[in-house]
Amino acid sequence: MTFKRVLVAYGSKHGATAGIAEEIGRTLRDDGVEAVVLPAGDITDVSSYDGVVLGGALYAGRWNGQARRCVRRNAEQLSRRPVWLFSSGPVDSSAEQYDIPPVLGVARSMERLGAREHMTFGGAMTAKTPGLVARSLVRHGKGGDFRNSAQIQAWAHHIADDLEAGPETAR
Ligand SMILES: Cc1cc2nc3c(=O)[nH]c(=O)nc-3n(C[C@H](O)[C@H](O)[C@H](O)COP(=O)(O)O)c2cc1C
Secondary structure, three states: OOOOEEEEEEEOOOOHHHHHHHHHHHHHHHOOOEEEEEEHHHOOOOOOOOEEEEEEEEEOOEEOHHHHHHHHHHHHHHOOOOEEEEEEOOOOOHHHHOOOOOOHHHHHHHHHHOOOEEEEEOOEEOOOOOOHHHHHHHHOOOOEEOOOHHHHHHHHHHHHHHHHHOHHHOO
């Protein structure tokens, strides 16, 4: 088996997306991939990675700003290697029930980078989530943790398989 090094980067405001990224990183490592998990805001160079998984939280129909800027900053290098994007996420079970397409900005990033795939995972907004809006929504019964470990792990296994298969399965 070829040894692959993958970056899992995340743009997260309150930690839910970071948790998904950590789960993806753990699963990739279980599959023998060297996975490094870092905040998207810290990423200035991806040239040492064989592939990149980049995720962002959704706020008012837009991807987290750190994830967006990570794409802009690293676009050239990202477009030369396999990239997978993910979003988090609906605070209900919709992401477990059907494929939710990327929001427009993320769809454009996919095109710009030639990303292999996008996945929307359920998100989390709980009593611990800071912010007036979140607190009010949770108080009105609109919160919960809808991150599904089995779904996240299945996607990460699929990425590990895809990496292992090599460039012939690329776009
Ligand atoms: C003010 C606000 C706006 C949100 N807008 C969206 C949205 O447009 N689409 C969506 O799927 N989820 C939306 N969410 C849910 C968040 O994306 C979800 O809680 C996410 O998992 C948060 O990730 P983070 O903790 O990494 O920041 C919103 C949450 C808040 C508090």
